[in-house]
Amino acid sequence: MEKLADRSRLEGKGAGRRKALAPDAELLSREIEAAHSLSRRTFLAATFALAAPVLRYVPARAGAPSALSVSEVAPGVFVHQGLYEEQSPQNRGDIANASFIVGKDAVAVIDTSGSFKVGRELHAAIRGVTDRPIKYVINTHMHPDHVLGNAAFKADRPDYVGHHKLQRALAMRADSYLQSNKLMLGDEAFEGSEIVLPTVLVEDKLSLDLGGRSLVCEPQKTAHTDNDLIITDTATDTLFLGDLLFSVHIPTIDGSIKGWLSLLDELATRKAARVVPGHGPPAMEFPGALDAERKYLSTVASDVRKLIADNKTMSEAAKTAALSERADWKLFDTFHVRNVTTAFAELEWD
Amino acid sequence: MSRIFKVGGLVSDVGRRTAIAVALALGVAGMSLPAVAGDEDLWPSLRKEVFGERAIVEGDGLIVIDAPERAEDAAIVPITMRVPPSVKGALKSLTLIIDQNPAPVAAAFTFGPAAGDGGGERRMTTRVRIDTYSYVRAIVETSDGTLHMAKTFVKASGGCSAPAPKDIDGASSDLGKIVVKSFDPALETTPLREAQIMIRHPNINGLQMDPVTRAYTPARFVKTMTVNRGEDLVFRVETSISISSDPHYRFTYANTKNNELDVVAIDTDETEFKGETRHKGL
């Protein structure tokens, strides 16, 4: 409580102005806020930022972890935006969005970023906002850039919540995820990272009560992966899509392109005040935010289908399919060929 | 990474190669990625195990291997092996080896009379798992019994331990389904035509951990496939866990009046799967 009060004081009239804005204007201003968030949203990091503006973080040896920068995209809904990069020693796995929601009684975390160390800074960001207990750590899906920070919350003894297939998916991939991330991050940035399996498996629909607000978790059929979970904060009508929604960062297919496209059709009929993507800005307009991703995936699917119908091979498809999308996405050259390969292996059985 | 090369009491080359593959598949639970991948030269010992003291001519152009320089998806790396039109006569065998894989011998083909004896480029394409940075080699045995090799280096990681397939529950529903297509050449009199075989099979490689028991899921993969045109053998292949899930082959064979193919695949559970060319409807 005290800390929340502190925050309002620190934010001063900024917070008041935000509340007065109409929803659409608010959304616009949020993007600006994201860019100029240092004074208002990342006051927590300010101490460190002022002391050493060049440092992205303070090494553990120097004391407590610094706090991740976060944007409050709706009352009590905080999002840290990951970088549009692959894992590296420099970014320490901070490449996916990580969020937390503060209720009257408890806090829920949605995705924990890509390493123990970044997870710990997410924890510090939460503690800068509230001292309420962290009761839930929810993972939107299995990918390491969303789950490797889970270990940073162990001392809070939260329920780790995930899709009912998340446990199997993570357990099967644990060794290879840890090995490959250790290689990509380097020993120092990787240190402390581990796979923490979910303790609550969502079979159907599950509502988590935070006091005065609840989060609804809905497991999906195979799309981005076979363990995608959608979370809705009912109090603010904020939709957390995890990697079912990419913006700016090219979508990556690790499940089913057909399943993903049909899920996007279904999602477009929903209503929400805003959506938080797995990679992209902290918050986006809904359902317009889905358009670019749907265009990419449907272009890949239709180009690959054409090539299969013409008896072309997977290697030929890798060289030609959906290159028209290249200018629209960051990391296109890193992930596109893999997407085409995955789509080809799926669609050739149609 | 522990590797087993000695498999005693086996007579034929092909049988021995498969035995090596199987032994490796079963012996490597708990393997780990080498920290610095692909730096160890495994070829001399591997070569001795598979080909004994036989001479192998490298880089004489009788065989060409195409693979991506960097495997974007290490669990599905397309590999094409080509024998140029200048090479005459029937081919005896073709062996695909991935040096650094737990089961280095990915596939060992032996050809029959329906494979064709030239008159164009002969090709074989399949998809493999590549565990780490590795040389990938194709060794062809020509009609005179000599061995010729081409190699290429592929940068990949985690292809063997990657769980397969991506949608586990979706894929088990049509296990063993085989789709065979034969493509009509542009010119009816062309000596070679092309066909494609797709087998729905997870090719579980024994390197995936069961989350409940923490034990590795036992390997189950397609170990042999025989392709016939009528009474004549096109090819027979012995395969290992280095072949991707949903095994895929695209290859040339002799173009005649009857080009229908019959395919029989057998997996390590001794389950037999059959397929044939679809008669082309209109």
Ligand SMILES: [Zn+2]
């Ligand atoms: Zn993801």
